[in-house]
Amino acid sequence: MNSPTSADRERQVYLDNAATTPLDPRVRERMLDWLGTETGYANPASTHAPGRQAAMAVERARAEVAALIGAAEDEIVWTSGATEANNLAIFGAARAHGERRGRRIITLRSEHKSVLEPCRQLAREGYDLVELPVAADGSLDLAQLEAALQEARTCLVAVAAVNNETGVRQPLTEIATLARRHGALLHVDAVQAAGRVPLDVAGDIDLLALSAHKLYGPKGVGALYVRRRPRVRLQPLLFGGGQEGGLRPGTVAVHQVVGMGEACRLARELMDSEPRQLAQLRQRRWSGLQQLDGVVMHGRSDGAPHILNVGFIGVHGEALAAELPRLAASASSACTSAQGAMSHVLRAMGVPEQLAHASLRLSLGRFTTEQEIDLAVEWITAAVDRLRAFSPVWRRWRAGASLDIMYGGA
Ligand SMILES: *Cc1c(COP(=O)(O)O)cnc(C)c1O
Numbered sequence: 001m002n003s004p005t006s007a008d009r010e011r012q013v014y015l016d017n018a019a020t021t022p023l024d025p026r027v028r029e030r031m032l033d034w035l036g037t038e039t040g041y042a043n044p045a046s047t048h049a050p051g052r053q054a055a056m057a058v059e060r061a062r063a064e065v066a067a068l069i070g071a072a073e074d075e076i077v078w079t080s081g082a083t084e085a086n087n088l089a090i091f092g093a094a095r096a097h098g099e100r101r102g103r104r105i106i107t108l109r110s111e112h113k114s115v116l117e118p119c120r121q122l123a124r125e126g127y128d129l130v131e132l133p134v135a136a137d138g139s140l141d142l143a144q145l146e147a148a149l150q151e152a153r154t155c156l157v158a159v160a161a162v163n164n165e166t167g168v169r170q171p172l173t174e175i176a177t178l179a180r181r182h183g184a185l186l187h188v189d190a191v192q193a194a195g196r197v198p199l200d201v202a203g204d205i206d207l208l209a210l211s212a213h214k215l216y217g218p219k220g221v222g223a224l225y226v227r228r229r230p231r232v233r234l235q236p237l238l239f240g241g242g243q244e245g246g247l248r249p250g251t252v253a254v255h256q257v258v259g260m261g262e263a264c265r266l267a268r269e270l271m272d273s274e275p276r277q278l279a280q281l282r283q284r285r286w287s288g289l290q291q292l293d294g295v296v297m298h299g300r301s302d303g304a305p306h307i308l309n310v311g312f313i314g315v316h317g318e319a320l321a322a323e324l325p326r327l328a329a330s331a332s333s334a335c336t337s338a339q340g341a342m343s344h345v346l347r348a349m350g351v352p353e354q355l356a357h358a359s360l361r362l363s364l365g366r367f368t369t370e371q372e373i374d375l376a377v378e379w380i381t382a383a384v385d386r387l388r389a390f391s392p393v394w395r396r397w398r399a400g401a402s403l404d405i406m407y408g409g410a
Contacts, residue, residue, distance in 0.1 A: 013372045013379075015329045017214075017365030018164050018192060018307050023259075024216035024366065030262040031218065033057075034255035044252050045243060054254045061261025065223050068264040069190070069208060070200040077224045077244045078257050082191045083114040084237075085209035085224035086158075088248065089187040090118040092234030093156045093207065094127055101183055102153020104128040108140055108160075108170075109348035115158050115189055116344075128152060134348050137300050138168035145175065149182035156185050161193035165345040165361055166299035167307030169197065176204035185232060195267035196275055196304045201225055206232045210264075212256070216366055217263030221256035224248075274366060279305035281364050281373055286310075288377030292384055294397055298346055298359060309346075309361045312380075313403070314394025315387045317357030323383035327376055330361040352407030354393075 014022075034040040034057065042050035044058045062076045079085045094105060107119050109131045116131070123129035130148045134140055140159070148154070157179045159170050172188060179186040187207040191214050193199055201208055208225040212218055226232055226247070240249030267274075282305050289295050294313035312320065321331055346356040362376065388394040393406050 013376050015362040018363035020213045021216045021365050027259045027262045031255045031259040034258050061257045064261040064265040068268050071225050075228050077247050079222045081222040082209045082211035085222045086114040087118045089207040094122050095235040096233045097155040101155040104152040104154040105156045106130045106148050107158045108132050110134045110345045138166045154184040158187040160189040162304040164192045166309045167303035168299045180204050212260035215263045218259040221260045275305050285373045306364045311355040311359040312384050313397050314391040315358040
């Protein structure tokens, strides 16, 4: 390890890139062109010259988003973020296809709330929702998916390519094949996959959600891929001026979508190098933490390269957070920890509640340095050692007790 200087010790280390990423300066630079008072403010739906210029910028950005996922330009719909994209995909597909394809919707218990909650709302409206369990390592059992598809006619399967809390990847190709075989549409939440693992909608993906602010772009903008050939019809959530082919009316936020376009362009440019760098940093962090005994990885080592979710046996979760004031990381999920409840993702994986609370999601990004990783590992190691000194659970673990005995079973 490099030995950190005293200035480093004052700094915050940001390891919460799965919650949001900083804006890449190159993205900000492009956005500024569309935030002027002299130029760059026209409505892209206007037919005058400045309007047409804005419309061209919007279409260039759309082409960049499309290129990142192997789609065509006319298959990308702008939204306010991935929450809206997931809602539009799920409500839109269920309402347009539920009658013909069947009223069953299949998703996973470990999905992001912006997938689970629209599905649950549809269940309240009379759709037949199946939330499939996941294994202890977070992966989906394809046989269970197939059984759920065989059991009832299904309009939609909704899964994340990469889980936002654990980095676990789901086998999209196999899922797509099963969905297609049973006449169901496939929606993929690709927010955490974009720029980290290869994505190609050519593999029978019908709908796919992206968010700019998880990809070094601005907050408040996202996109939904909607397959054109064969065309996937959606019922819109909003009705208005007919923009985005009527699927998402409202004046397009030019500076936002230009930012998202540039973020996607950079992600594609860096696709050969950045995931490898992230994987190296992740390995450095995992090796560092493994020096501590009693550390459990929630997820799989073949997960997305930027997320590592680890539990520390024999440590109280809140105490751990209090011991790490300079580490900006997430106690499993930003949304979940605000409510103080256990992460529904770790629960779905059968992680004992106390261990789930004593877990950290450390997520790396483009601007994370080796030195930051070393600092974080040093801080965490010191904090965990301090807390374990007083921990009866830790003493029992050291004496050979199993997790089940200590935590009362999973
Ligand atoms: C952050 C996130 C979302 C929501 O994206 P927003 O653009 O913030 O609405 C959806 N799915 C996953 C997997 C995420 O990580």
